[in-house]
Amino acid sequence: MRLEWLLLLIPCAQAVRILHRVVHPNLPPPDFAELGSINPPTAELIPSSSLLDDLALFTDAVSPHLDGAMYQVALERPGDVDESMWSISTVKTCLLPQSTSDTLVLHFSASGQPFALDYFVSPVPHNGACPSTLESHPQKYPAHANTTVLLKYPRLPPLPELRAPPPLTPEGEPIAPLPEKSFIQKYWIYIVIGLGALLISGPSEEPASGSGGGAGSGGK
Template sequence: MKAISLLLAFLTTAYGADYKLHHRVFHPQLPVSQWTEHAIVSLGGDGPQFQAQPRISQDFQSFSDSLKSATNDLNEALYQVALQPSADAADNEWSVSSVKLCHLLGTTSQTVVLYLTSEEAPYSLNYFLSPTPHGGSCPPLIMDMAKPLSHVQLNTTLSLRMPSSPPLPELRAPPSLTPEGKIATPVPEKSFIQKYWIYIAIGFAVLSMCMEPRSLSVSANCLRSADGQLRAYRRGPGTSKVMCIISPDPGLLRAGTQCLSLLDRP
């Protein structure tokens, strides 16, 4: 029973806790004002809920009254929102987010981003207003800002951010070392001939075996006929054509050579 009670207490603390948000106006020319309660954030099983305090308009009116004595430079006025992480946390331990107070005049929505620990307890926040002028400049009629502050009404968006680990850096592999502890010199890459010379040699050998000398094939076509004449033929596809007829004479070898030379002509 004790273990079950502790588990229920943990679940109530982690998933059913309420956290307070406070707000105030800060100006460097004025004394630091006190925080007032702005809203209550509930992290329950039905999802996060944002509950604004009903006296929010009175707070903005109080902010307007506090700015009446700071008419020199209202552009420096800030609207601050703070997260109270626990009931006993002092205000110097709160997480604070600031925006320009003048942006409240033309904005229609506010966004509260709560950052959670691994136990799903908020520890920090970011506060945004939208829309805001490009460049963050204040409206021209900044001197009349104190009047409409009490009429500010904002739509609220509450967002929760769980902790995440950054991506690990991609480190290069360390260089290999020799037994003496020195950086090993990389082996130079072989050239194309060095890599494939054996295949090139085999290819040349196969080609040389397949190609016979032309003189041998032509001499096979030189035949001696029955009448003693030396006839030379060039065999084409499907037929034979007589190219020369040489009568025998003492210079038969010379005549055969002339016949072969004639066959070599195109």
């Protein structure tokens, strides 16, 4: 069974709460609001009942196209009241009005506990810059209908392939490899067979050279 499936069998104590907010460097940071909750076995984000109201409040407080504004999505860690220790993913607010989908990646430890998240929206320009014209873009934060949730678990690295140890003598010393055989040592049997065949066949017979005259021309 793969490690990912083994970790899915580890039950979480409760659903994972995902929070969000809009911040600007010239304004005091507001409190996080609940974006929704994720049940790891189903890998589905269940939006908060106050999501639409919270997005409307974000729009009234900070315009999506205000330079320097950032949209933050955070992973709540129960028992840790220090928000600076939470895992937070940040996106430019100017990219949200034209986005049509979003993706949330939740990372789990080997013990099956969530410890980090990543948040992405699409489409996004290749250079990541804000749109130059604002007339064709909505002036509010969208509520994406279906958020893609990806669960990432640690993977075991492949085990190294160990070479077999060299053979040792009874004294514990490596056995020296046998020296490479010469050509004669490898193929002497074929050389002997070839020479024997030549000796058995003997020299080739030369054709007899006879004269054309015969004894039939005797004296009269």
